[in-house]
Amino acid sequence: RKTPNCYYGREGQVLVHLFSWKWPDIAREYRPWWERYQPVSYKLDSASGSRDEFIDMVNRCKAAGVQIYIDAVINHMAGIDAGTGLGSGGSYYNTQLRFDGVPYGPDDFNTRCTTGSGNIENYADEGQVRNCRLVGLLDLEGGKNSVRSKIADYFDDMLQIGIDGYRIDAAKHMWPEDINATLSMTGVTEDKVEAFVYQEVIENGNEPVKTSQYTHIGRLVEFQYGYKMGDIFKWQHIKLSSLHNFGSDWSMMPSGDALVSIDNHDNQRGHGAGGNVITHKQPEGYKLAVIFMLSWPYGIPRVMSSYDFDQDWTGPPAQSPADGESCGSSWICEHSRGSASFIAFNREGGELNMNLPTGLPGGTYCDVISGDLLNGVCTGKTVTVFSDSTANIRIGSDSSTPVVAIHIGAKA
Numbered sequence: 352r353k354t355p356n357c358y359y360g361r362e363g364q365v366l367v368h369l370f371s372w373k374w375p376d377i378a379r380e381y382r383p384w385w386e387r388y389q390p391v392s393y394k395l396d397s398a399s400g401s402r403d404e405f406i407d408m409v410n411r412c413k414a415a416g417v418q419i420y421i422d423a424v425i426n427h428m429a430g431i432d433a434g435t436g437l438g439s440g441g442s443y444y445n446t447q448l449r450f451d452g453v454p455y456g457p458d459d460f461n462t463r464c465t466t467g468s469g470n471i472e473n474y475a476d477e478g479q480v481r482n483c484r485l486v487g488l489l490d491l492e493g494g495k496n497s498v499r500s501k502i503a504d505y506f507d508d509m510l511q512i513g514i515d516g517y518r519i520d521a522a523k524h525m526w527p528e529d530i531n532a533t534l535s536m537t538g539v540t541e542d543k544v545e546a547f548v549y550q551e552v553i554e555n556g557n558e559p560v561k562t563s564q565y566t567h568i569g570r571l572v573e574f575q576y577g578y579k580m581g582d583i584f585k586w587q588h589i590k591l592s593s594l595h596n597f598g599s600d601w602s603m604m605p606s607g608d609a610l611v612s613i614d615n616h617d618n619q620r621g622h623g624a625g626g627n628v629i630t631h632k633q634p635e636g637y638k639l640a641v642i643f644m645l646s647w648p649y650g651i652p653r654v655m656s657s658y659d660f661d662q663d664w665t666g667p668p669a670q671s672p673a674d675g676e677s678c679g680s681s682w683i684c685e686h687s688r689g690s691a692s693f694i695a696f697n698r699e700g701g702e703l704n705m706n707l708p709t710g711l712p713g714g715t716y717c718d719v720i721s722g723d724l725l726n727g728v729c730t731g732k733t734v735t736v737f738s739d740s741t742a743n744i745r746i747g748s749d750s751s752t753p754v755v756a757i758h759i760g761a762k763a
């Protein structure tokens with residue numbers, strides 16, 4: 352009676368008095384964001400809302416001309432340390448390999464792993480990467496028809512609801528033929544077209560798993576893009592002027608295979624891949640990087656919208672921007688269109704000489720491509736923005752850097 356029955360390893364810690372809190376808020380407060388990458392069923396009741404709310408969201412987005420692509424976790428189920436319990440959708444699971452909500456049983460999990468721990472121990476071994484557990488997450492046997500058909504049922508359910516495609520989480524840890532066979536068992540979207548697919552395969556030069564093994568299935572996230580954007584806009588190791596051939600000449604996959612982003616939910620907080628990326632924490636450079644990505648013809652761009660955090664595991668704020676919180680507090684909303692900068696590129700082969708809307712307030716701005724604003728003096732070209740926020744933009748076709756970039760932080 353004199354011990355607070357804390358979980359093993361957490362003895363002696365403090366209690367919190369949550370006066371008048373609502374149950375769902377308490378539940379949400381103690382959920383690390385990464386819990387959603389440990390599915391125990393394919394039900395749609397989660398911390399984000401109920402199945403009905405999901406369907407309503409898809410319908411309303413479709414009515415507004417917005418398509419929805421889901422993040423599909425199909426390589427694995429919960430972690431080996433998840434014990435036993437009920438998922439947020441109410442289905443029973445235990446890590447003796449029972450997931451009743453699907454249902455999956457012991458025969459549906461990979462038995463081909465050869466490491467002592469059962470986890471991936473060496474990324475240089477292709478078999479381990481595909482057959483063993485990624486950070487202890489129970490690895491489904493994607494070679495089996497029973498598993499493929501259950502994932503295909505999940506996809507079909509989602510297509511029926513009206514989604515348009517999938518990010519395949521941890522695709523690197525699945526055999527490409529398993530992904531392909533599973534997708535081939537699914538239907539088509541409501542509009543009678545094949546679903547859009549982009550796979551998460553973090554290619555590392557020293558490892559045997561390559562993105563090129565997956566290009567016949569669908570697109571891939573080109574992680575090099577975000578790293579290079581970090582080099583350019585965060586560390587300034589690479590000059591903007593050298594970007595004239597930015598694309599597959601820069602050891603990236605062909606544009607038609609790629610989906611690109613500046614950062615993502617993992618590398619934003621040091622999970623997954625490298626600390627080189629630029630995030631909302633460096634807003635000036637980040638905005639330029641996003642503008643570059645949106646205007647440069649390479650891959651399909653994906654912009655980020657996320658929340659601030661202090662600890663790596665911190666979950667989202669209890670309130671969303673729509674019901675009380677606003678962007679700029681805990682929610683960052685990097686996707687918001689700003690009026691802080693303007694960039695123009697000319698790759699058409701002729702001279703660009705046009706009055707263009709910049710979205711910026713009137714004034715004289717320093718072009719940060721040809722120079723910089725040093726002690727109030729612009730060392731490069733200047734651009735005059737008129738009171739109606741248009742500006743005459745001239746970029747010669749023979750210029751080695753056919754780009755003009757101005758922003759409110761460099762007003763001459």
Ligand code: AAO
Nearest residue numbers: 385386388389430486487521523553554555622623624625
């Ligand atoms: C949590 C706990 C774990 C616990 C586990 C099970 O954190 O301690 O063992 O539960 O109880 C997310 C979180 C995980 C979390 C998991 C489940 O990030 O921390 O685990 O949910 O709740 C690899 C994969 C890649 C994966 C990435 C995180 O290849 O697929 O790790 N990303 C996705 C999601 C992610 C999610 C999962 C997958 C799981 O986006 O949010 O996990 O569903 C190298 C390898 C990469 C490897 C990274 C990290 O990367 O090449 O394949 O990614 O290491 O292990 C340079 C190199 C790059 C290298 C990188 C980092 O950039 O170029 O190759 O450095 O060293």
